Structures are given as structure tokens and as C-alpha cells.
Amino acid sequence: MSAQTSEHKTMSVKLIVWRQKGPNEPGRFETHVAKGITEHHSFLEMLDVVNEDLIKQGKDPIAFDHDCREGICGTCSAVVNGVPHGGQKRTTLCQLHMRKFKDGDAIYLEPWRARAFPIIRDLVVNRGALDKLIQAAGYVSCHTGGVPDANAIPISKPDSDYAMDAAECIGCGACVAACPNGAAMLFAGAKVAQFAALPQGQVEAPERVAAMIQAMQECGFGNCTNHYECQAVCPKDVDVKFIARLNREFHKALFKAKAGTFTPIGE
Amino acid sequence: MILDGKAPTGPIEQSWDKHRFDMKLVNPPNKRKFKILVVGTGLAGASAAASLGELGYNVESFCYQDSPRRAHSIAAQGGINAAKNYPNDGDSIWRLFYDTIKGGDFRSREADVWRLSQVSNNIIDQCVAQGVPFARDYAGYLDTRSFGGAQVSRTFYARGQTGQQLLLGAYSALSRQIKAGSVKLFPRTEMLDLVVVDGEAKGITVRDLVTGEIRVHTGDAVVLASGGYMNVFYLSTNAMGCSVTAIWKAHKKGAFFGNPCFTQIHPTCIPQAGDYQSKLTLMSESLRNDGRIWVPKKKEDCGKPANQIPEEDRDYYLERKYPTFGNLAPRDISSRAAKEQCDEGRGVGPGGRGVYLDFRDSIKRFGENVIRERYGNLFEMYERITDENGYKVPMRIYPAPHYAMGGLWVDYNLMSNLPGLFVLGEANFSVHGANRLGASALMQGLADGYFVIPYTIADYLKDTKPGKVKADHPECAKSIDDVRGSTKKLLSINGNRTPFEFIRELGILMWNNCGMARSKESLTEAIAKIPAIREEFRKNVKVSGTGAEFNQQLENAGRTADFLEFAELICRDALHRDESCGGHFRVEHQYADGEAKRNDADFAYAAAWEFKGVDKEPELHKEPLKFENIHLAVRSYK
Numbered sequence: 001m002s003a004q005t006s007e008h009k010t011m012s013v014k015l016i017v018w019r020q021k022g023p024n025e026p027g028r029f030e031t032h033v034a035k036g037i038t039e040h041h042s043f044l045e046m047l048d049v050v051n052e053d054l055i056k057q058g059k060d061p062i063a064f065d066h067d068c069r070e071g072i073c074g075t076c077s078a079v080v081n082g083v084p085h086g087g088q089k090r091t092t093l094c095q096l097h098m099r100k101f102k103d104g105d106a107i108y109l110e111p112w113r114a115r116a117f118p119i120i121r122d123l124v125v126n127r128g129a130l131d132k133l134i135q136a137a138g139y140v141s142c143h144t145g146g147v148p149d150a151n152a153i154p155i156s157k158p159d160s161d162y163a164m165d166a167a168e169c170i171g172c173g174a175c176v177a178a179c180p181n182g183a184a185m186l187f188a189g190a191k192v193a194q195f196a197a198l199p200q201g202q203v204e205a206p207e208r209v210a211a212m213i214q215a216m217q218e219c220g221f222g223n224c225t226n227h228y229e230c231q232a233v234c235p236k237d238v239d240v241k242f243i244a245r246l247n248r249e250f251h252k253a254l255f256k257a258k259a260g261t262f263t264p265i266g267e
Numbered sequence: 268m269i270l271d272g273k274a275p276t277g278p279i280e281q282s283w284d285k286h287r288f289d290m291k292l293v294n295p296p297n298k299r300k301f302k303i304l305v306v307g308t309g310l311a312g313a314s315a316a317a318s319l320g321e322l323g324y325n326v327e328s329f330c331y332q333d334s335p336r337r338a339h340s341i342a343a344q345g346g347i348n349a350a351k352n353y354p355n356d357g358d359s360i361w362r363l364f365y366d367t368i369k370g371g372d373f374r375s376r377e378a379d380v381w382r383l384s385q386v387s388n389n390i391i392d393q394c395v396a397q398g399v400p401f402a403r404d405y406a407g408y409l410d411t412r413s414f415g416g417a418q419v420s421r422t423f424y425a426r427g428q429t430g431q432q433l434l435l436g437a438y439s440a441l442s443r444q445i446k447a448g449s450v451k452l453f454p455r456t457e458m459l460d461l462v463v464v465d466g467e468a469k470g471i472t473v474r475d476l477v478t479g480e481i482r483v484h485t486g487d488a489v490v491l492a493s494g495g496y497m498n499v500f501y502l503s504t505n506a507m508g509c510s511v512t513a514i515w516k517a518h519k520k521g522a523f524f525g526n527p528c529f530t531q532i533h534p535t536c537i538p539q540a541g542d543y544q545s546k547l548t549l550m551s552e553s554l555r556n557d558g559r560i561w562v563p564k565k566k567e568d569c570g571k572p573a574n575q576i577p578e579e580d581r582d583y584y585l586e587r588k589y590p591t592f593g594n595l596a597p598r599d600i601s602s603r604a605a606k607e608q609c610d611e612g613r614g615v616g617p618g619g620r621g622v623y624l625d626f627r628d629s630i631k632r633f634g635e636n637v638i639r640e641r642y643g644n645l646f647e648m649y650e651r652i653t654d655e656n657g658y659k660v661p662m663r664i665y666p667a668p669h670y671a672m673g674g675l676w677v678d679y680n681l682m683s684n685l686p687g688l689f690v691l692g693e694a695n696f697s698v699h700g701a702n703r704l705g706a707s708a709l710m711q712g713l714a715d716g717y718f719v720i721p722y723t724i725a726d727y728l729k730d731t732k733p734g735k736v737k738a739d740h741p742e743c744a745k746s747i748d749d750v751r752g753s754t755k756k757l758l759s760i761n762g763n764r765t766p767f768e769f770i771r772e773l774g775i776l777m778w779n780n781c782g783m784a785r786s787k788e789s790l791t792e793a794i795a796k797i798p799a800i801r802e803e804f805r806k807n808v809k810v811s812g813t814g815a816e817f818n819q820q821l822e823n824a825g826r827t828a829d830f831l832e833f834a835e836l837i838c839r840d841a842l843h844r845d846e847s848c849g850g851h852f853r854v855e856h857q858y859a860d861g862e863a864k865r866n867d868a869d870f871a872y873a874a875a876w877e878f879k880g881v882d883k884e885p886e887l888h889k890e891p892l893k894f895e896n897i898h899l900a901v902r903s904y905k
Contacts, residue, residue, distance in 0.1 A: 040540040139439035147396035154407025164400040
């Protein structure tokens with residue numbers, strides 16, 4: 001790569017960051033200053049700078065989750081000034097750039113806070129509960145092999161686009177962190193809606209929605225009370241209409257259960 | 268040693284079908300007695316673990332990420348190839364086979380590529396059945412688009428997030444098996460050693476990244492699907508956690524490393540903005556369907572705003588040099604062409620390291636809305652990173668390290684030279700030769716996992732006794748001691764430089780000396796310098812914290828240590844391969860017009876390196892490549 005150094009002027013920001021050694025240790029806020037930051041630094045690159053400095057001073061660097069740094073893997077996760085992912089529309093924390101901040105800004109940095117996401121260290125939490133929801137029923141039960149030709153079942157473009165809108169979810173958990181109830185309804189709704197819109201997924205639709213709702217309760221997620229904070233912070237702008245779809249699919253399942261054409265899991 | 272890839276003989280069209288019949292099966296009730304360890308949960312690993320679990324094997328699945336869904340396959344944007352010929356434009360299994368062999372510059376095994384082309388169609392069927400929302404037309408049928416190196420439209424896609432959707436499909440199949448109890452999942456768990464007993468792979472030693480616990484998992488076979496090693500260049504399009512560690516540890520335990528110097532530099536990435544940068548971001552190759560690549564004809568125009576440079580002063584160099592394929596020339600060729608323009612002083616943007624990717628003409632022809640519908644998310648991403656609007660001014664792009672064609676050597680059954688060790692996806696060396704065509708990585712990952720390993724692993728297991736090696740085997744204890752020892756060593760050095768500083772130093776050296784253009788001098792220099800960086804690392808790295816806790820610096824240090832050993836092997840391979848082919852460009856070997864000059868008489872083989880010790884020269888083994896169905900020819904995209 002070219003060894004081009006950015007000629008933009010630099011800034012300093014004050015970080016007030018949550019530090020916690022482990023799930024059962026007490027946490028506290030700690031203040032650090034990030035110096036020499038340019039507008040082209042991503043937020044996480046700014047944290048890299050702070051961490052390099054901490055390591056050199058012999059202090060523990062700030063633990064934070066990150067991986068792809070291009071907004072698709074869903075690993076990065078921190079609450080910036082009270083907003084998961086920092087408040088730029090349709091943007092994960094790793095894609096938030098420092099040009100959105102000013103020299104001298106104070107930035108509060110906290111982990112996702114939700115009952116279902118225990119803290120591992122500093123800004124890192126355990127989001128295994130989201131995997132549990134998918135394991136409950138977030139799939140089409142097809143076998144490897146033995147499926148029909150891909151074009152055997154036409155799917156209307158609007159249905160297909162609707163499924164894709166729902167499937168854009170990256171599973172970061174910002175929706176849960178933003179929800180006053182710590183609900184995973186947007187996450188679960190998106191998965192239920194994706195499959196409910198497709199002929200391949202419709203066969204198991206009642207079982208799926210029932211199992212996912214049960215799993216949400218077991219994992220300690222709350223319920224939806226229509227605050228819509230989830231969509232506001234979603235880096236993929238997943239629509240709350242998918243929560244409505246989940247509710248509709250759940251009611252359809254209840255009717256089917258009454259009619260005896262479907263037995264909810266656990267009965 | 269002359270290696271045998273054990274490719275089936277006879278007519279290529281029947282090779283995979285015949286081989287499937289020739290292989291033995293494991294009796295269904297016996298399958299659950301076999302434990303298979305699968306490392307990695309990307310397309311290859313997740314599809315393999317799910318399919319093997321479904322067949323009845325007892326599977327354990329490992330990933331360093333907090334969830335299997337985050338493996339880096341998720342970042343693939345453009346699409347997945349298949350020979351469906353839905354558009355009726357002349358595609359066939361034969362053509363995909365031909366394009367892939369030619370695209371790889373005749374350095375892959377014919378039978379493997381045939382099989383890949385054949386099962387490509389099953390993959391699309393499988394993914395649709397899983398509920399993957401591929402793009403469709405208004406009649407409800409699947410849509411396709413074109414990718415580099417092909418003259419047919421065979422690339423299936425899901426907006427700009429094809430990798431994500433395919434991975435979520437494989438992840439859902441994996442999740443289903445986890446619920447069924449046939450697969451046990453170990454997230455935030457990193458493989459740090461391979462346990463080899465009597466020459467066979469029988470276990471892995473892992474570190475629990477949350478608690479720091481180091482333990483052994485034994486099994487009857489080990490499947491590595493741990494991805495590629497392009498972070499050896501430090502700045503690449505890979506995720507931060509992508510590393511060579513799993514396959515390097517296996518290599519140090521005896522698995523041969525195949526063609527490490529075959530590395531892909533992707534032509535369309537966002538140029539670097541500064542020294543602090545941690546990664547480079549890819550812009551999907553699909554953009555080249557509608558974007559035209561150019562640089563100013565005159566050097567003095569390079570500083571001007573692009574829109575002020577008149578048409579006659581623009582050099583659409585790909586269209587000029589490769590009129591048949593134009594902007595869709597293969598990646599290695601496009602990358603080198605971009606470098607050439609910049610080396611001539613006609614690059615644009617900071618440091619003159621960029622070329623324009625311009626949508627002006629397509630927007631004029633189709634309207635901004637159509638372009639937005641096709642690539643909206645990519646334009647958004649571009650704007651977030653560069654603060655520039657790609658609809659108004661041309662994007663700036665520059666090549667960046669992206670994909671490793673090289674990897675552990677495997678035979679036709681995807682088994683390495685160590686019996687019981689299977690390697691899938693980007694981690695193996697097999698089908699892409701010296702250059703991978705766009706939209707073929709997803710195809711390979713899923714082919715290996717869904718449709719190859721479920722058959723070929725049985726051919727190994729049929730002769731083995733289940734549960735032969737238990738956790739109390741001396742080799743297991745030794746492996747744990749080794750891993751504990753190296754972890755302790757890293758923590759005890761307490762020097763002055765961070766792991767990040769070392770990988771950055773190594774990456775710059777690798778990019779300059781072993782990147783898009785390589786020479787005897789540059790490689791010899793790198794081989795001399797790498798051991799010095801390694802030595803400095805051993806003496807002066809600083810890793811804070813302890814081993815018995817969540818410690819990201821320790822993870823980084825371990826991965827960096829492996830890159831520091833591995834980098835030398837890439838350079839040695841690149842030095843020994845005294846020809847140019849695909850992504851491996853030796854400046855000594857080029858035609859007058861700058862095209863790569865292959866040397867089939869001396870180098871039509873896969874190089875497989877045997878580890879002899881860190882600081883010792885590895886030993887070269889060769890697998891001769893035979894081309895019986897496609898004639899070796901000079902690759903031309905003109």
C-alpha cells in the first residue's frame with residue numbers, strides 16, 4: 001500500500017469507557033484521551049490507537065468485539081453516547097468514521113446492556129442467546145441434496161424482495177440493546193418473516209414461530225411494547241413491520257393449533 | 268517426492284460419478300461412533316458440519332468468532348457461479364470447467380475443477396431450498412449477472428450480500444443439527460495445534476478465548492475449513508481475525524503446504540487513506556458490469572477533478588487492452604493493469620495510488636435508480652468510508668490483497684498427505700490454480716462442504732477404528748504442553764513493541780516485495796529480512812494480561828507469530844516458481860506487452876512444501892498437473 005499519510009488535521013477526543021474484568025466483577029467508567037485522530041479514522045481504528053497506547057503504558061487495552069470492519073459480520077457492538085452503533089443511520093460501529101465527531105468531544109462508550117447478553121469483558125458481551133433462537137427453529141428443515149431444481153418453484157419478485165429485506169439482519173443485537181425491554185423481537189421477526197414469505201419456509205411456519213417465541217422467553221429476552229427503538233438503531237434498517245408479521249404468524253399458528261392441524265412444541 | 272493427487276482416470280464427465288461409486292460407505296448405525304472435528308464455520312465449515320451431522324456422524328464444530336454466522340464468508344458480496352445456463356446464453360458444465368481452468372492459468376487439477384463445475388448446480392438448488400433469497404426477475408425465476416473471466420451470465424446473487432445469505436443458509440442448516448444434537452458447537456474457541464498419532468490426524472488442541480482454558484478434543488478425523496491467509500499482507504480485505512494459524516499448525520505437524528505464493532490481489536478496493544488504517548474494503552467486482560475503469564491520459568490531469576477531464580483525455584485502459592472482456596477481465600490482469608497505470612504516474616487520489624471506476628455512462632443509459640437498485644448498498648458503503656458520492660463523482664479504487672488460492676495440499680478426496688486431515692474451502696489449494704475467478708470462492712466452499720466431504724470422508728473412516736485415540740494419549744498431553752509453553756513464552760517477553768506493529772512491518776515488506784510484482788531480488792531480500800523481524804518479535808513483543816482470561820492481545824500475538832513464520836514460505840515458493848502465472852507475477856517473465864509468461868515445460872506442477880523446522884529450509888514436493896481435456900494455451904482475454 002502507498003505509505004501516504006493523511007494530511008488532514010488531527011483531533012483529540014475524550015473517551016469515557018466502561019471497564020469490567022469479567023461477568024461477576026464490578027464495572028466502572030474510565031477516562032482516556034485519543035490523540036492524533038483524523039476524519040478518516042473509523043471509530044474502531046480510533047480505539048486501536050487508544051489501545052496501542054495503553055499496551056505501551058503497560059495497562060490493559062479496552063476489550064471490544066470486531067472482525068470484518070466492513071459492516072456485515074455483525075461482531076462490533078458498543079453503545080456510543082447512549083446509542084448502539086453510535087447513531088449514524090444504517091451504519092455499524094466499524095463503519096462510523098471520526099468525521100462525525102469534533103475535536104474535544106467527550107464520547108461515552110458502553111457495552112450492549114440486556115439481560116440476555118451477559119458481559120464477558122469491557123465492551124464484549126455474550127450474544128449466544130441469538131444463536132439459540134436460530135437453533136430453536138430459524139431454518140427450513142431441508143436435507144443436503146434431494147431438493148428440486150432452483151427454478152422449479154417461481155417466487156414473485158415482491159415476495160422475494162420482502163424476504164431479502166428481512167434477511168439483511170446481521171445479528172449484531174443492537175435491537176436488543178436499544179429496546180427498553182431487552183426484546184429480540186426485531187431479530188426473531190425478521191427470521192420468521194423471511195421464511196414465511198417464501199414457499200420453502202411456509203410449510204413449517206407455525207412450528208417456527210411458536211418455537212422461536214418460546215426460545216425468546218427461555219433466553220431472557222423481553223417483549224415488544226412498540227417503542228421502535230430497534231429499527232432506529234438497526235444498521236441494516238430492518239423494518240418493524242416484521243415484528244407485526246411475527247405476531248400475525250403467531251396468531252395464525254394459534255388458530256391452527258385450535259383446529260388441530262399443528263401441535264406447538266412442548267405440548 | 269512425486270505426489271499423487273489420486274484423481275480418477277477415464278472420461279472426465281464420468282469421473283466424479285464413478286469415483287462416488289468406487290468409494291466405500293460407512294454403515295449408517297456405525298456413523299455415530301465416529302467423531303469428526305470441524306474447524307471453521309464459514310461456507311465450507313458450516314456446510315460440512317451440517318451435512319456430516321445430518322448423515323449421523325458425531326460432529327464438533329469450532330470457530331474463533333462469537334457465533335458461527337460471523338465467519339468471513341459473510342463478507343462476500345457479488346455472487347456465486349453455477350452452470351445452470353438459465354439465461355440460455357451458451358453456458359454448460361464444460362464451459363464453467365474450461366473458464367475455471369483457464370482463469371486459474373492452468374495450475375489446478377482438472378478432475379477437481381470438473382467436479383466443482385458439476386456440483387455447482389446442486390448448490391443453487393440447495394440454497395434455494397434453504398430459503399436463500401436470491402435475486403429474481405418479475406416472472407419469479409432466478410436472475411443472474413456477469414463476472415470477470417466469463418462471457419456468460421452465470422452468477423447468482425442476493426443484492427450485494429450473496430456471501431451473507433449463503434452463509435446464513437449454511438448456518439441455519441448447522442443450527443438445525445445443533446438442535447438435533449448431532450453437532451456440538453464451540454464458539455470463541457481457537458485451534459492452536461493438531462494432534463497427530465502414528466501419522467494420522469486424531470485431534471486438535473484449542474484455547475477457549477473467554478476463559479483461556481487450553482484443552483484437547485480428540486476425534487476420528489479432523490476437517491480444517493479455517494479460511495485464507497491474506498492478512499500476512501497486514502492490510503487486506505480479510506476480517507481482522509483471519510489468520511494462517513490453524514493450517515500453519517497443521518503444516519508444522521506434517522501437512523504439506525500447496526502453492527502458497529498463489530495469492531489474489533483484488534482490483535476493486537477502496538484505496539488506503541492513511542497509515543493508521545486497519546483493513547481495506549472491497550467493492551464488489553459486480554460493479555464492473557456497469558462501471559468503466561479509467562485514468563487520465565495525461566499525467567498533468569491527475570490532480571484535476573474527474574468531471575473536468577474531457578472524454579478524449581480519458582484512457583479506458585481495460586477496454587483498450589482487452590477489447591473482448593473489457594472491464595470484466597480477470598482479477599489478476601485487472602489488478603496488474605491498474606498498478607501499471609499508477610506506476611506510469613497516471614494514478615489518481617492520495618499518493619497517485621488509485622484509478623477511477625466511473626458510472627457516469629451507465630447512469631446516463633439506465634438512470635440513477637437502476638444503478639441504485641443494483642448496487643445501492645455498495646455506493647452507500649463507499650460514501651461512508653470516503654465521504655464521496657459515487658453517483659456524482661467516479662469512485663476511486665486500487666487493488667488489495669483478497670484471497671489465497673494456495674493452502675494445504677489435498678488429494679482428490681480433499682485429504683491432506685496426513686491421513687485423517689481434510690481441508691476445505693479457501694484453506695486448501697485445490698481448484699483455483701494461480702488465479703480465482705470472481706464468484707467462484709462461494710461455489711467452492713459450498714461444493715466442498717455440502718457435496719464432496721460427506722462422500723469422501725467415508726472412504727477414510729471405513730478403514731479406521733472409531734475412538735482410537737483418547738484424551739489421555741501421550742500425544743494429547745504433549746500438544747497441550749506445547750501450546751501452554753508457547754502461550755507462556757509470548758506473555759513473558761514483555762518487550763516494547765505491540766503485535767500490531769510487527770504484523771504491520773511484515774505486511775509492508777510482503778506487499779512491497781511479494782505483492783503484485785515479484786522479482787528474484789525482491790524475494791531474496793524478503794527472505795533475508797523476515798527472520799530478522801521474527802527474531803525481534805521473539806525478543807521484543809509486548810503482550811499484556813495473562814493467558815487465563817479473555818485476552819485479545821494474546822490472540823493477536825499468536826496469529827502474528829504464525830504469520831512471521833509463514834511469510835517466509837510464501838516468498839520461498841514465489842522465488843522457486845521462476846515463471847509468471849495468474850496472481851503470481853515475476854517481472855523477469857513477461858511478454859513485450861506486459862502479460863504474464865508461463866513456463867509449462869518446467870512448472871506445470873503444484874508445489875507442496877514440507878516443514879523442516881522454523882529457520883530451516885522447507886523441502887519441495889511436486890504434483891505434476893496433467894491437462895487431458897483442456898489444452899495448455901496462452902491465456903488471452905483480448
